[in-house]
Amino acid sequence: GENVEQHPSTLSVQEGDSAVIKCTYSDSASNYFPWYKQELGKRPQLIIDIRSNVGEKKDQRIAVTLNKTAKHFSLHITETQPEDSAVYFCAASMDQAGTALIFGKGTTLSVSS
């Protein structure tokens, strides 16, 4: 089955800096890669996703890049703000019926002002 590795496990940045979180996956058939943000004590929520027919997707201060050959994808947050502090999870699955979404172990991002 699919296995997703995520690094780093913790990341501390200054407000205004950029943050990058990287994930690798094992199943070359996976083609859907969402990112979830979980604030303390709350449920995870989708912030951005990418499918294997594109290499990069951007939404305001966040962007995700995908390298299918290397089987890795990354989350980029620019101009970080204290409210970006949370745990971020990457995930991977096949974009078809019958496949589960498998998550990485998460990255705790701390943005200090």
Add this chain to the structure above:
Amino acid sequence: GAGVSQSPSNKVTEKGKDVELRCDPISGHTALYWYRQSLGQGLEFLIYFQGNSAPDKSGLPSDRFSAERTGGSVSTLTIQRTQQEDSAVYLCASSGSSGGNTIYFGEGSWLTVV
């Protein structure tokens, strides 16, 4: 309902007892997931239901864990003979179809085994 609903929100049980956790997915969602999140840890996949297909049980950690989904809607996760290491938040999620669609999480059921 408007979102994924889980009950109970908190459960304290004695070691060795059985517990049942309930998930009511978003109306019309065909896919339903159970994940486990231990304190400060990641989202551990447990089981996945998609429509009338056989569930993917590959993440269940032991035969003490089971889940069913009745009528393609409500799901119950059962943990038999609970152990202290079962203490965690059990998160249910649903989506319109498997793979490629946003999954929406419930608030979770906090289980503490004493």
